[in-house]
Amino acid sequence: MTHAILFYCRPGFEADVEAEFTFKADIPGKWEIGQGFCIFLPKRPADWDKLYRTLECGDWVFPRQIIFVVEALDLPPKDRLTPILTAIDSLHEAHKGPWRDVWIEYPDTNDGKEISSFSRKFGALLDAKLAAKGLANKPDAKARLHLFFPTLERVYIGFTRPDFSVNWQLGIPRLRMPTDAPSRSTLKLAEAFMMLVPESGQVKPGMSAVDLGAAPGGWTWQMVSRGCTKIFAIDNGPMKGSMAIHPSVKHLREDGFKYRPKSPVDWLVCDMVEQPARIAALISDWLVKGHARQAIFNFKLPMKKRWNELQRCLEIIDDALDGAGIRYQIRARHLYHDREEVTCYLTKIKR
Ligand SMILES: C[S@@+](CC[C@H](N)C(=O)[O-])C[C@H]1O[C@@H](n2cnc3c(N)ncnc32)[C@H](O)[C@@H]1O
Structure with missing residues (x-):
């Protein structure tokens, strides 16, 4: 798979991510627009490498998270784990673990919410498999592994650098509503x-x-x-x-x-x-x-x-x-x- 850059955003704000990226990075490539996410496929792999080294998600306005994708797979419904483990095993040397942790993610949409219970079970399973190989739960590792499921039939495998990314799953900070505050604002x-x-x-x-x-x-x-x-x-x-x-x-x-x-x-x-x-x-x-x-x-x-x-x-x-x-x-x-x-x-x- 060609290297890609995956952006999470609020559904309806994909065009704003694209406008911001075009303004800031201005590199040749093409877009695939989803709901609550969009994907940029750079024409030159060197651009992907350069952005991976330099791009800090916290400095951006519209993306909630920016993932550097190295693999995309179509998944058979009966066994999603095997092709994912095979793909992880055959990752290019530069992207082999260990990883700080593994996050299973999905779009912030109603369809995405249906993936959330799958993601918990699947995440625990994958975590155990990778931990057994010494590949996950390494607090000092330089990268975090992300598996993004736009649907249950497809997955994007990619990375973030924890120091350059947002430290919340899905890029969404979970804040508790204070009981005595007068408004959700x-x-x-x-x-x-x-x-x-x-x-x-x-x-x-x-x-x-x-x-x-x-x-x-x-x-x-x-x-x-x-x-x-x-x-x-x-x-x-x-x-x-x-x-x-x-x-x-x-x-x-x-x-x-x-x-x-x-x-x-x-x-x-x-x-x-x-x-x-x-x-x-x-x-x-x-x-x-x-x-x-x-x-x-x-x-x-x-x-x-x-x-x-x-x-x-x-x-x-x-x-x-x-x-x-x-x-x-x-x-x-x-x-x-x-x-x-x-x-x-x-x-x-x-x-
Ligand atoms: C989105 S609400 C603010 C909510 C508030 N920050 C909270 O957390 O509860 C916007 C407020 O701006 C006020 N507002 C709009 N124009 C104003 C103006 N020219 N001067 C003072 N208040 C104004 C409205 O009355 C309204 O209460």
Whole structure:
């Protein structure tokens, strides 16, 4: 089989993966588009090698995970294990184990969910076979083996480098919904802190924040639970549950586009449903004028060409911050808890 690159994504976002890849890698090859995944077949094997060595999934926006495929098999329903073991045995020297672990995966679709119970049983079986050969469960190994089943009749065998990939099966972080958070949106901000913000940038106890478009309070809840002791929650709508009465939270019924704090805050977070270019201009203004040093916000992207729109918004931010002589870092990612939106973390860097 020709070497291929397999991308997992939210179903419906395959074209965005393709647009991002074309923009960033721009190498010749062809695409096979599935649901919740897509596959790129590079024309030149050297491109596959180069990307395997250099491509860090965490830096990408739309792919949840990027797998480097070395084999694809059609499977007989009566015995899937034998052809897979044979294929693994005959892998090219460079890809023979041992592997850190073996992940059995499938698309994040309703059809994919039907494969999940098979994947648990099959994974245990394969794990035992490979462990007996000394090929799996080696914590220091440089690669992880992935078996991706788009259907029960087909499998893609490939690898990731754990230091360059997302450390969650299917590329999906499993987060538990906190029982007293007022909305499920809280998981979006929790995931953003986990996936986008480095250890050194995390919220520290006693920090202050502004939450634009705060109601009913899921994001505010995250900021409180992470240690912020002063949060201005800006929204005309009502805050709910504990966030309506929390002593650290001041709810202001004001327009999020007009509100500015009297003195600078540590964090700006913003989940207002608005045109992405307006959000880009607003966040830039906050950082340029020094109202906050860092921000987490999202761009709602209901349009078709999401990658292009995201680039347009990032340019607005760059024009404003670079134009004001501010050095900054920005990371954007289509999080698992995002729907038609992309979440960004933006921080100033000291000169
Ligand atoms: C997606 S909801 C926010 C959910 C919230 N982050 C949470 O975790 O519960 C968007 C909110 O933005 C608010 N909003 C939209 N435009 C606004 C504006 N111009 N000023 C203030 N709030 C606004 C809406 O009232 C709505 O409550």
